[in-house]
Amino acid sequence: MSITYREATIADIEMLVKLRLEYLTADRGTLSEKEIIEISNQLYSYFQESIEVSFVAIFAEENSSVVSTAYLAISTKPANPSFITGKNGTILNVYTKPEFRNQGIATHVLTLLIEKAKNYNISKLELSATEMGKPLYQKLGFIDKHSKYTDMQLQIL
Template sequence: MNYRRAGKEDVMQLTALRMAYLEEDYGVLDTKIYEAIAEQLPFYFLRHLEQDCFAYVAETENALLVASALLVVSEKPANPSFITGRTGTVFNVYTQPPYRRQGNAEVLMRMLLYDAQAMDLDYVELKATSDGIPLYEKLGFGPVTAGYQDMRYQF
């Protein structure tokens, strides 16, 4: 297995991995929603890869991408919780079923965290599934304790 950071030449395979992840996470998506997301993703990756989105992939000897982890870097006004103003969010830690339980996600996450530290990010956060919690705890992630309630305005 070859582990590396993805480039623009990987956009279509990254899109396929993201769609597989979403269908596993959300179940079968409505056709219109599926098509809208599948159409948006390549454009997103082309605009953001190696700018503020970094994709870590596991690649077979046949150049097939079978696992991924995305790091999205955000910059915002600094505060005591993020002095540099730069933080990272992990998305789409996904491995295709035949390649699971072989350490691929751990390797990708270690690469991601190494790069995040080199980028001088204040922290990296993620939302963990129950399957992912043991790996993330092993890597040093812990629960977030905050005096704020997450809220959202949906359009």
């Protein structure tokens, strides 16, 4: 087995959309046809505008087929002591095909993504971990986020 690693480019938008939809289906269950269309349309626009600017994806491939991936969305906010550069990164869409798990592939994908984050001068990386993924993230230095603040959200659409 020979695994190669690379950063996604604008030429990979089709694959990025496909992988995101596969991830969402695995994470949330079957998506409706309307959801697939709306999400796909947004993803195409997002990747065209953001790739190599405020979005990075790393692919692990075997024979030109993606077997593992992770995405990094970069946002800029007013700085504070937690993210002094004002740049914050959110890691998402971390996925490895089941037959390629526990071989260090996801560890290497995330290590490459963390190096990219450093190159972008990102102060802090965040992610939401599943129980299955938590040991991997902890091994890479991620810690549980304890804060005096409560994470809240308001669903608009």
